[in-house]
Amino acid sequence: MIQGDENRVRKTLTVKASAAVAWRVFTAQIGTWWPLADYTIGTSRAVDAVIEPRVGGRWYERGEDGSTCAWGTVLTWEPTSRLVLTWDIGADWKYDPNLGTEIEIHFTAEGDRRTRVDLEHRRLDRYGLHRDRMRAVFDKEGDWGRLLARMAEAAEADAGGETP
Secondary structure, three states: OOOOHHHEEEEEEEEOOOHHHHHHHHHOOHHHHOOOOOOOOOOOOEEEEEEOOOOOOEEEEEEOOOOEEEEEEEEEEEOOOEEEEEEOEOOOOOEOOOOOEEEEEEEEEOOOOOEEEEEEEEOHHHHHHHHHHHHHHHHHHOOHHHHHHHHHHHHHHHHHHOOO
16 A cells, blocks of 8 residues: 555546536536435435535535535636545534545546546545544445446436537
8 A cells, every 4th residue: 555545545437428528517417416315414305416616616515495515615626627625524424614635536538538537535634533434435335436437427428419
């Protein structure tokens, strides 16, 4: 294991869609592929997830009653290539604005309609004694890879109208 790897989880997959489509589906259409029935922390039933398209923007879920529940903040917004978000959800699955783990996603075009998506969730040491448990959640149990696969499926369906 490379020094520091215990504080990060990395996932990579290839999407059969352009980088523009993969970016749009990940950012503007996150509510269509994020499993809101299971991956939610608000008190109201979640009906959408939102990433505000700018540095300093919020990343949050919206409840059926109109309430919002923060997940983090946009640190870097570089359409259609790079996105960095804070993940401010603690080991108790509650919002903690001081947590500050980070998720960095790169969208790299590999031909006309193929995009490599690299996700790194880092700074897991910020979970303290809960680091190993949370790393297991992000790597295997809750699995960023599974979430990326859902995003890829949505992007590939959306890319049906792309011209090569």
